[in-house]
Amino acid sequence: MAGLIERYRDRLPFAPGDPVITLDEGATPLVHAPRLSERLGGEVWLKIEGANPTGSFKDRGMTCAVSGAVRDGSTAVVCASTGNTAASAAAYAARAGITCAVIVPDGKIARGKLAQAVIHGARVVGLKGNFDEALRLVRELSQAHPIALVNSVNPLRIEGQKTAAFELIETLGPQRPLDALAISVGNAGNITAYWKGFSESADQIERMPKMLGFQAAGAAPLVLGHAVEQPETLASAIRIGDPARGEEALLAVSESGGAINSVTDEQILEAYRFLADQEGVFCEPSSAASVAGLLVHGLPEGVERIVCALTGHGLKDPETAIEIGEGIIPCEANLAAVETAVWG
């Protein structure tokens, strides 16, 4: 399967002959969730964005942002990140043969993401500060130096990420449009991108889906209506207090007749476990915020068919899984002991 730029070139700002930096991102599975459907009384589908090459939806935006940077003659890219953007930027920069620096809140990103950034050869900077401070600093840095900013403030990121909406329409078909999209919200680029994708496809679908965004309760500026100085949540990917695309996200929500709500860390973890043990789908806690939101708030009036965007793979954050999963049963190396261990 070709990468996104090749598949959707007519709807992306790339001309034939432009350099394309790709890892064959996109075309991710859309999996029906029977148990979740039963619990919610609707038809629920999971868009498995963790199946992208670096394990998150960021790859959709990054193929475009890094291709654009190369086209414009940049030899270096930079981003602030809660982890997934860093992993994706590092991989695509490696692919492009250019330099990458990532600024992450020190000690606050999941181990898998850190492993990716390091092994792809990025300069990994552990900032004594949070994501919002990191983003402010990289914006200044990229204005003062010839280094391309690949956060979702870069319009090419939104362009790439809107293709997830195109895929949903293709997969479900125009006769079976979805009524709503549930999605976790951090810096608010992804919900903005989905809405752009649906809006550009308005002529192909009978009705526009409602955008249902969910933030972690300790990092819910769009629910509270003001920035959060010290955001806190175990869903480290969405530990963001001042989303760069907050206004656009609110617009997407109001234009679509949707809503933004918050969920507690406990509710996020319950959804995270439910997906893993009832549906066989392992996503990271931040991704499970979308499902938590539906479990807590229910399906809105008139919503029957819904897609939850599961934004990142569970393996990104092995520590959380091991911490909250069932423990490991120690066992001597003989059959009787194994029998006891297996059957209890």
Ligand code: AN7
């Ligand atoms: C798994 O990597 O912001 O609302 O720096 O990694 O578009 O920010 C990650 C965000 C949801 C929120 N789920 O998306 C980063 C970063 C996962 C994420 C979000 C992120 P946006």
